[in-house]
Amino acid sequence: MQHSASRLLGLIPTLLVLITIAFFLIRLAPGGPFDSEKILPPEIKANLDVKYHLDEPLLMQYFRYLGQIITLDFGPSFQYKDWTVNELIARGFPVSMTIGGLAVLLAFLLGTLIGIVAAMKQNTGTDYSLMGVAMLGISIPNFVVAPLLILLVAVYAGWLPAGGWDWSVQRMVLPVLTLALPTTAYIARLTRGSMIEVLHSNYIRTARAKGLPELLVILRHALKPALLPVISFMGPATAGLITGSVVIERIYSIPGLGSYFVQGALNRDYTLVMGVVIFYGVIIILLNFIVDLLYAWMNPRIRYNEVQ
Amino acid sequence: MTAPVLRVQDLVVNFTSFTGGILQRKERVLRAVNGISFDLNAGETLGIVGETGSGKSTLARAILGLIKANRGRVMWEGEDLTLLGEEELRQKRKEIQIVFQDPVASLNPRMTAGDIISEPLWTFYPHMAPLQVEERTRGMMKVVGLLPNQINRYPHEFSGGQCQRIGIARSLVLNPRLVICDEPVSALDVSIQAQIINLLKDLQQKLGLALIFIAHDLSLVKHISNRIMVMYMGSAMELSQREALYRRPLHPYTHALIKSVPIPDPKLAARARQDSWLAGDMPSPYDPPKGCIFNTRCPYKVSRCQTDVPALRRMEQGDWVACHQAEDLDLSIHLDSASGIN
Numbered sequence: 001m002q003h004s005a006s007r008l009l010g011l012i013p014t015l016l017v018l019i020t021i022a023f024f025l026i027r028l029a030p031g032g033p034f035d036s037e038k039i040l041p042p043e044i045k046a047n048l049d050v051k052y053h054l055d056e057p058l059l060m061q062y063f064r065y066l067g068q069i070i071t072l073d074f075g076p077s078f079q080y081k082d083w084t085v086n087e088l089i090a091r092g093f094p095v096s097m098t099i100g101g102l103a104v105l106l107a108f109l110l111g112t113l114i115g116i117v118a119a120m121k122q123n124t125g126t127d128y129s130l131m132g133v134a135m136l137g138i139s140i141p142n143f144v145v146a147p148l149l150i151l152l153v154a155v156y157a158g159w160l161p162a163g164g165w166d167w168s169v170q171r172m173v174l175p176v177l178t179l180a181l182p183t184t185a186y187i188a189r190l191t192r193g194s195m196i197e198v199l200h201s202n203y204i205r206t207a208r209a210k211g212l213p214e215l216l217v218i219l220r221h222a223l224k225p226a227l228l229p230v231i232s233f234m235g236p237a238t239a240g241l242i243t244g245s246v247v248i249e250r251i252y253s254i255p256g257l258g259s260y261f262v263q264g265a266l267n268r269d270y271t272l273v274m275g276v277v278i279f280y281g282v283i284i285i286l287l288n289f290i291v292d293l294l295y296a297w298m299n300p301r302i303r304y305n306e307v308q
Numbered sequence: 309m310t311a312p313v314l315r316v317q318d319l320v321v322n323f324t325s326f327t328g329g330i331l332q333r334k335e336r337v338l339r340a341v342n343g344i345s346f347d348l349n350a351g352e353t354l355g356i357v358g359e360t361g362s363g364k365s366t367l368a369r370a371i372l373g374l375i376k377a378n379r380g381r382v383m384w385e386g387e388d389l390t391l392l393g394e395e396e397l398r399q400k401r402k403e404i405q406i407v408f409q410d411p412v413a414s415l416n417p418r419m420t421a422g423d424i425i426s427e428p429l430w431t432f433y434p435h436m437a438p439l440q441v442e443e444r445t446r447g448m449m450k451v452v453g454l455l456p457n458q459i460n461r462y463p464h465e466f467s468g469g470q471c472q473r474i475g476i477a478r479s480l481v482l483n484p485r486l487v488i489c490d491e492p493v494s495a496l497d498v499s500i501q502a503q504i505i506n507l508l509k510d511l512q513q514k515l516g517l518a519l520i521f522i523a524h525d526l527s528l529v530k531h532i533s534n535r536i537m538v539m540y541m542g543s544a545m546e547l548s549q550r551e552a553l554y555r556r557p558l559h560p561y562t563h564a565l566i567k568s569v570p571i572p573d574p575k576l577a578a579r580a581r582q583d584s585w586l587a588g589d590m591p592s593p594y595d596p597p598k599g600c601i602f603n604t605r606c607p608y609k610v611s612r613c614q615t616d617v618p619a620l621r622r623m624e625q626g627d628w629v630a631c632h633q634a635e636d637l638d639l640s641i642h643l644d645s646a647s648g649i650n
Contacts, residue, residue, distance in 0.1 A: 202413040208374060209408075210428045210478065211401025214394075220427075221416050300418055300462045 004293065011285050015278070019069070022277040023062055026270055033078035033268045052078065065274070074275035079267045085275035088260055093279070095165065096244030096256035102176045104238045107183035112230060114184070115191020116218060119226075122196055131192065137185030146178045146251040163252040175252045179245060183237055187230055195226040224298050231298070235291035239284040243276075312347035313518055314371070314486060319344045319380035321363070321370045338593050340366040342542035342601075343380070345620070350485070353512060353519040355529030355550075357565065358539035359590060364522045365409070367539070368490045371520075372406055373397045384486075402432055405479035409491040411472035415463040422459035425449065425477045432482060448477040453507060469500035473507070480511065488520040493528065505532055527569050530554060538562045541593060541601050544620050548627035556640045558629035560606050563639040600632070608637055 034040060034048050049055040053064060068075060074085035118130045153174060154162035160170050198204065199222055207221045208214075244258030257276065264272035321341040327334050341363045348354050358364050369375040371382050373389055382389040389400060408414040415424055426445040429436055446456035452473040463471055472492060479487055489508060493501040509532050512519050523529050529536055530550065537547045538561060546559040557563045588605050591597050597604050603613040612632055620630040631637075 202408060202410055203416040205374065206408060206414045206475075206478075207416070207427075209372065209401065209406050210431065211398050211482075212427070212431050213398065216431070224418055298418070300464075 007292070008289060011289065014285060015281060018281045019066070019274070019278055020062075022274060023065060024058075026265075026268070026273050027058060029268065031268050033270055035268070069278065074278070075271040077264075077269055077272045079263070079269040079272065085271050088272065089257065089275060089279055092244065092255060092257035092260050095254060096249070096258060097242045098167075099172060099175050099179060099248075099254065099256065100238070100242030100244065102172065103179035103183065104234070104241050106176060106180040107187055107237075108230075108234065110180070111184040111187025112191045112227065114188035115193075115230075116195055116223075116226075118188065118192040119195035119199060120214075120218070127192075131189065134185040134188045137181045138189075140181075142178050142182065142245065143247050143251065145181060146174070146248060149174050149178060150251070163254075165252075165254045171252075175248050175254060178248055178252075179241060183241065186237075187233070190230050190233060191226060194229045195222060198222045198226045201225075228295065228298065231294050232291055235287040236284060239280070239287050243280050243283060311349075313350045313385055314348040315381075315383040316347075316371060317345050317381040317383065319367065319370055319382065320378045321366050321375060322378045336594050339542050339596070340593075341370060341377075344539075344542075344544055345380075346537060346544070346547060348486070348518050348520065350518055351512075351516045352535070353521055353533045355533030355536040356520060356522045356539060357526050357529055357536060358524065360524060361541075361590060361593065362539040363542035364524075364539055365490050366542075368406065368488045368520065368522055371488060372404060373400075374406075401428070401484075402482045403484050404486045404488070405482065405484040407472070407475050407479050407487060407489045407492045410495050411468055411475050411492075412463060412495075414475055415471055417463055420460050420462055421449070421454070421466070421474050424463075424474055425481055428478065428482050444481065445477075448481050451480070451511070452477040453503075467500075468496050469504060472496065472504055476504075476507065476511070480515070483515075484517070486518045486520070488522070490522050491524065492521075494524065501528065508532060525569070526554075526565050538565065541590060541596060543601055544628070544630060545602065546627070546629045546631075547620070548629075552625065552627055554641065556638075558623060558627060558634050558637075558639070559602075559631050560608050560637065560639065561602050563641075564605075566641055600630075608633060 032054070033052075034045060040048075046055070053061055056064070065075075072086075074089070077083045077085050077088060080088060114130055114134065118127045121127045150162045154160050160173055162174075163171075165171055195218075204217060204221055207217045212220070244256040244261070246258040246262045248254070249256040249258045257279075260272060261276045261280075263269070264276060319341055320339065320343055323338040323340055325336050325338070327336055344363075344367055346354065356364050356367065366375060370377045371389070373382075373392070377390050380390070384400065384404065389397065392400070419427075422442070422445050425448055426441050429441050429444060442459075446459060449456045449459065454470060454473050454477065458466075463474070466474065475492075492508070493504050496504065505528065508519065508521070511517065512532075519532070521529055521532050526536075533550050535547065535549055536553050538545045538553075538559065540561050545561045546553070546557065548558060548562075552558075553562060554566065557566060591604050597614075599615045600606070600609070600613040600618050603609045606613065610633065616632065618630045618632045620628050622628055623634060
């Protein structure tokens with residue numbers, strides 16, 4: 001436990017580097033938050049700059065920003081008037097997390113199941129067709145899948161609404177499916193590969209010699225080691241899914257976090273971009289940390305070294 | 309003499325591999341086990357010896373049904389194991405068990421010694437009380453020379469020899485009547501090898517097990533076997549009583565194996581080297597020689613050996629050999645020139 005806590009503290013420098021790079025990169029981009037087609041009178045622009053401290057030297061702004069985010073305050077958005085970045089994230093993230101979380105769950109369960117079946121039926125028709133479909137799932141971009149699904153399921157069949165958001169299950173189905181498809185396919189291929197490798201190991205032969213039914217051989221002996229590469233893939237993949245996909249949020253008109261990120265970047269909404277980047281970074285770091293914990297839980301050798 | 313418990317008849321295992329691309333796919337068949345037959349009596353130990361790639365391990369796994377045999381029968385107490393379905397075969401694991409070659413890799417690194425040893429009990433006797441299972445597990449650990457208080461340790465916390473003791477305990481926990489030991493000591497230090505072999509020998513006498521002991525080294529099987537089968541490229545060359553085999557081997561290959569055991573005494577070694585002659589390598593198993601499979605390396609070969617396959621036949625004294633000239637050759641091992649086997 002103490003070990004875990006110290007590992008968590010060690011992640012702070014990583015975050016600091018992330019913040020620093022993001023801060024200077026977005027400032028480096030040409031243009032600023034208040035540039036628009038309609039040119040503002042210089043006095044007003046000067047006032048705005050003073051108000052948002054954009055008139056100060058860059059380094060000064062940087063340290064001011066650092067001081068500010070220590071209190072977990074990401075500041076006001078430059079573009080969405082009357083909204084703070086915290087409010088925007090609090091509004092968009094639950095939506096993105098719900099869709100992403102469901103997609104992760106679906107992808108993990110379905111992907112590992114497909115992978116296991118394919119591995120057990122290695123080099124048979126079942127295996128080849130499952131992996132063929134998986135390859136398709138990886139290859140077809142989501143901006144093709146989403147309109148296709150809308151066309152078939154919503155427009156022609158009329159089973160589900162084509163888009164929009166009201167927290168109802170009907171409106172979640174299509175975005176979750178679209179989001180889960182490539183991840184499911186990737187996990188299926190990953191699981192198949194590692195499962196085949198594990199099934200060839202000596203201790204699996206021992207398990208069979210013990211007289212275990214094949215299902216127990218898979219569940220008790222092969223599953224944990226076969227899932228290790230899947231688990232390490234799940235960390236960053238989950239982070240990517242729950243922070244929102246711009247494409248999917250646009251196509252299905254979902255008010256998630258992804259669209260704020262892109263809008264923020266296009267509008268040079270410095271505080272919004274920074275807020276989302278840091279938020280995203282924290283989530284990735286946390287998820288990777290969880291992956292490490294899971295690894296230790298699944299491998300007694302790592303646990304043992306920790307004790308020492 | 310009692311009726312044999314295990315009767316292997318004309319067992320054949322082929323491995324098929326493919327070469328070439330998708331269009332010009334060629335099938336290559338490797339005959340790993342080529343018509344092996346033998347009987348095993350209750351409480352008897354059969355040693356199986358042969359070079360790497362001679363099909364010993366494949367034979368062991370085919371007997372257990374871990375690999376499907378292409379032909380032949382494995383009669384276990386009158387029942388043909390090769391005809392059994394998956395579930396029926398699984399039930400036979402209570403009676404026939406195996407100890408594997410690589411002791412460390414054969415244990416699941418994520419399970420404790422106790423879990424590994426007791427898992428067969430849970431599998432076959434799911435209603436057994438947990439306390440009873442633990443008692444039996446600890447008892448088994450004691451029997452194989454492990455400390456029962458190491459029950460919660462993981463395989464990586466044990467040495468190779470201890471891991472093999474876990475493997476043996478695991479194989480014995482269901483009270484099997486036949487245990488196949490597939491090169492159980494080849495991955496261990498020489499000093500540990502003797503310990504494990506003595507352990508197996510003691511256990512066999514104590515529990516009245518039938519044992520098949522596979523090794524690539526004649527000196528290892530000598531101490532434990534009643535009879536010994538010598539294999540070469542998937543075929544049995546000789547199947548003899550232990551004393552007879554070491555005193556007067558019937559097959560030139562057996563003779564060569566005995567002579568090739570290193571001799572500790574340098575004077576004797578120099579003399580023996582003059583007539584050690586197992587020349588060349590094993591031919592490609594994909595393209596085995598015609599006639600006697602050993603003819604490419606045999607110093608006694610005659611023209612007939614290159615055309616006719618010698619059958620495994622019974623000699624006067626009751627031992628079996630697959631050699632056309634067995635009656636005419638005197639391959640006695642003289643004590644002075646002897647070998648490293650003692």
